[in-house]
Amino acid sequence: MNEDLKFAYKVRQILDQGTDALDPKLAIRLHQSRQVAVTGCQLTANKLATTTGHFADGHFSSHLRTLLAAVALTLGAIGAYYWNSFEQASEYEEIDSALLADELPPSAYLDRGFHTWLENDSQQSSE
Amino acid sequence: MTSRIELSDFLASVERRAFKQAMFAIHNEETALDIVQDAMMRLAAKYSDRPTTEWPMLFQRILQNAIRDSYRRSKVRSTWTTLLSSFSNEDEEDYDLLETISAETESEGLTQPYRLLERSQLIDILEKEIEKLPPRQREAFLLRYWEELDIAETAEVMGCSEGSVKTHCSRATHTLAAALKLKGVEL
Secondary structure, X not given: OOHXXXXXXXXXXXXXXXXXXXXXXXXXXXXXHHHHHHHXXXXXXXXXXXXXXXXXXXXXXHHHHHXXXXXXXXXXXXXXXXXXXXXXXXHHHHHHHHHHHOOOOHHHHHOHHHHHHHHHHHHHHHO | OOOHHHHHHHHHHHHHHHHHHHHHHHOOHHHXXXXXXXXXXXXXXXXOOOOHHHHHHHHHHHHXXXXXXXXXXXXXXXXXXXXXXXXXXXXXXXXXXXXXXXXXXXXXXXXXXHHHHHHHHHHHHHHHHHHHOOHHHHHHXXXXXHOOOOHHHHHHHHOOOHHHHHHHHHHHHHHHHHXXXXXXXXX
């Protein structure tokens, strides 16, 4: 054993004596910290075990729940699609009835010349 | 799964040294306690299922990282405080243990309380000198000689080469020996 190691060994002995003589209040706090850490670990382990147990017990029921959720989602999507279609149809219906109620024939709205005339006419009137 | 008792026993065996290590670096009881609790909780939460033989090194790695982080934060936060506190240590330079020891040996019969006082003074001086060591030297010295990790394990915990560990340990030993000799302490 060389001199450095001998010295280090003596230092270690003194340091150990220092930890033995630690303030009791601090020792209690450390003890509490340890309890918290160990309890936390135990809780995690218990939680994991409980989760695993539940999974094993309700294996089929969880599958059923998943299936039901998927069916409900699909039905919801189909419903939304149909609802949108009805909404769009009623909008078109309103436009069509407005066009039909107007004096202009519907073919006038499809005529490009009519649009050009409308734009020119509106510009002239604004000047 | 490791038993709760094994984990508790392991933590009980390292908690005081861990606290002291944190105190050497941080100089604040509350922060040191927080660091130790945090390290314990991390070990328990993440590594309790690992073989018990790996715990010492894992715990030291967690602890040293936490100490380093806290040390960096406190250094940035209170540069001025650190500067001022370094001046206040000058008063302690006047204390000479050698005088106390020589007085004791001359006196007739060393009573037990007197020995205890002597011992506690020696512990105080040594701990203060360890606090004064550069952080990396202190870390290497304590891991190697107090926590009894081997050179490879110490290097892994510190994130440096084995050569660096040897250098840090050697420097720490010589600095410590010189500082104690200056104070008249012979181990």
